[in-house]
Amino acid sequence: MAMLEVKGVSRFFGGLAALTDISFGVEKGDILGLIGPNGAGKTTMFNVVNGFYPPSKGEVYFKQKKISGLKPHQICKMGIARTFQVVKPLQRMSVLDNVIASAFLRVKTRTRAEEIALDTIKFTGLLDDRDVISKGLPLGKRKKLEIARALATQPEMLLLDESFAGLNPAELDESIGIIRRIKERGITIMIIEHHMKVIMAISDRIVVLSYGQKLAEGTPKEIGNNPLVVEAYLGEAESA
Amino acid sequence: MRKALPLIIAGLLAVLPLLGLSSYWMHILILVIMWSVIGMAWNLLGGYCGQVSFGHAAFFGVGAYTAGILYNKAHLSAWWGMPLSIVFVTIVALIIGYICLRLRGPFFALGTLAIGVILRVTAENLTGITEGDLGIMLQERTWIDKTWYFYIVLALAVVTFIAVKMIIESKLGYYFVAIREDQDAAESLGINTTLYKTVALSLSAVFTGLAGAFYMNYMGYIDPKIVFALHDISIVTIMVVMVGGVATYWGPFVGAIIMVFLAEIIRTIPKLGAAHHTFFGILLIVIIIFLPNGITGDVQKLKKFLRIGKAA
Numbered sequence: 001m002a003m004l005e006v007k008g009v010s011r012f013f014g015g016l017a018a019l020t021d022i023s024f025g026v027e028k029g030d031i032l033g034l035i036g037p038n039g040a041g042k043t044t045m046f047n048v049v050n051g052f053y054p055p056s057k058g059e060v061y062f063k064q065k066k067i068s069g070l071k072p073h074q075i076c077k078m079g080i081a082r083t084f085q086v087v088k089p090l091q092r093m094s095v096l097d098n099v100i101a102s103a104f105l106r107v108k109t110r111t112r113a114e115e116i117a118l119d120t121i122k123f124t125g126l127l128d129d130r131d132v133i134s135k136g137l138p139l140g141k142r143k144k145l146e147i148a149r150a151l152a153t154q155p156e157m158l159l160l161d162e163s164f165a166g167l168n169p170a171e172l173d174e175s176i177g178i179i180r181r182i183k184e185r186g187i188t189i190m191i192i193e194h195h196m197k198v199i200m201a202i203s204d205r206i207v208v209l210s211y212g213q214k215l216a217e218g219t220p221k222e223i224g225n226n227p228l229v230v231e232a233y234l235g236e237a238e239s240a
Numbered sequence: 241m242r243k244a245l246p247l248i249i250a251g252l253l254a255v256l257p258l259l260g261l262s263s264y265w266m267h268i269l270i271l272v273i274m275w276s277v278i279g280m281a282w283n284l285l286g287g288y289c290g291q292v293s294f295g296h297a298a299f300f301g302v303g304a305y306t307a308g309i310l311y312n313k314a315h316l317s318a319w320w321g322m323p324l325s326i327v328f329v330t331i332v333a334l335i336i337g338y339i340c341l342r343l344r345g346p347f348f349a350l351g352t353l354a355i356g357v358i359l360r361v362t363a364e365n366l367t368g369i370t371e372g373d374l375g376i377m378l379q380e381r382t383w384i385d386k387t388w389y390f391y392i393v394l395a396l397a398v399v400t401f402i403a404v405k406m407i408i409e410s411k412l413g414y415y416f417v418a419i420r421e422d423q424d425a426a427e428s429l430g431i432n433t434t435l436y437k438t439v440a441l442s443l444s445a446v447f448t449g450l451a452g453a454f455y456m457n458y459m460g461y462i463d464p465k466i467v468f469a470l471h472d473i474s475i476v477t478i479m480v481v482m483v484g485g486v487a488t489y490w491g492p493f494v495g496a497i498i499m500v501f502l503a504e505i506i507r508t509i510p511k512l513g514a515a516h517h518t519f520f521g522i523l524l525i526v527i528i529i530f531l532p533n534g535i536t537g538d539v540q541k542l543k544k545f546l547r548i549g550k551a552a
Binding site: 108 | 409417432
């Protein structure tokens with residue numbers, strides 16, 4: 001069953017077509033990698049799914065229900081959480097409070113919210129930093145905090161926007177471990193990533209965007225052998 | 241000790257009238273507590289939720305006029321203004337929220353600033369209801385002695401303090417702070433930012449309005465220039481919180497003490513006294529530069545500074 005279905009989505013900013021007639025689906029429990037050169041429209045795609053931008057054309061369905069046109073907070077309540085490429089921690093709050101704030105989405109009392117938050121923080125390996133004011137966190141931990149905060153809303157689907165960018169190799173391995181464990185929990189994932197090795201290793205399927213259009217879709221293996229994709233990334237064969 | 245602090249302070253304040261203070265000192269105390277209430281109310285919206293309002297006189301004025309008009313037109317006791325102001329102020333807050341809360345940051349501040357002025361001009365011109373610039377005067381005040389006014393405003397302050405503390409430690413408080421820190425992040429975490437900003441504004445407005453209704457009863461006279469004043473109400477409200485400490489429980493109380501005393505002291509200086517707004521302006525600049533979190537918020541910094549001063 002398709003968890004998320006994007007049907008013919010276009011998004012224009014004035015005369016600029018950031019996305020043109022994109023369609024794809026994400027199966028329940030899968031990890032879908034969204035790749036493409038800079039400016040391909042990957043983050044715009046997230047913003048459309050998450051509700052920040054309504055699509056100019058087309059529709060998005062989540063569990064067979066239309067979500068395009070809803071506000072981000074409504075979409076989050078339905079079960080889609082996201083992280084941001086440019087991390088947006090609640091700066092003057094501690095790590096724990098950051099996560100508690102998002103845990104309140106599904107629970108009413110502070111005690112319950114704190115329990116969920118502590119679980120999530122443990123899961124993402126931030127337990128030792130729980131009382132740190134998030135402004136002072138190094139980038140690697142801020143990226144983890146983004147994931148923790150999204151997870152605390154208890155989503156069925158998680159949108160990860162470049163959660164690995166700027167991480168050192170050790171942090172990278174750790175984050176890949178976290179993503180795999182999120183998948184084991186049965187959460188469907190859509191991920192934007194530039195690290196080819198990572199995306200090839202963890203994705204079940206990959207969608208390639210280029211200049212706002214869908215260039216290819218398939219398993220990591222198919223994508224790796226697709227001449228169109230190689231061209232988009234490395235330039236034409238003759239000129240190379 | 242920390243937990244008992246609010247009880248101790250409320251207790252100390254409660255026995256103050258028994259010391260047989262002069263009418264003047266009682267007046268100062270009442271003003272300090274009234275300003276603490278307004279400061280705490282503003283803090284909910286401006287300090288915790290990050291929506292800086294330059295128009296809190298609007299709510300103060302509506303509260304005061306609710307009491308005044310009930311007395312003047314409906315011939316009820318002006319004290320009915322306190323419960324009924326909740327209704328009217330909430331309605332006004334919802335309308336203002338609908339208009340202003342779609343604006344972000346400085347634009348929200350400017351929007352509220354304009355609304356405050358608009359309400360003053362409206363009150364000046366709706367002479368049939370508000371008596372315009374003539375103002376509304378109570379023929380006789382409930383008590384000559386100030387003791388009961390003191391206890392009423394103290395009760396209001398205690399209720400406001402408890403309410404703010406409960407709100408801030410609950411889901412609402414977390415949502416307010418999340419909105420202050422990053423509205424987009426808050427929205428994507430499932431927080432209905434429009435709804436919760438409206439809640440913050442309404443709660444803030446209600447407590448400000450209660451202070452306004454109390455003011456009518458206590459002072460016995462209001463006119464639009466007093467209760468809808470931009471500098472004497474809206475700006476002083478912000479100063480109380482900025483000086484005392486933004487987003488702290490005790491900041492508004494500390495700020496109210498300083499602002500009320502400062503106003504009294506400066507006004508007694510011959511000639512220069514008339515320029516007390518200038519002094520307030522300078523003070524605000526100094527506070528923003530050196531103690532951006534206010535006196536309560538920057539206690540550690542202040543202690544360090546004083547210690548260095550002593551050592552040198």
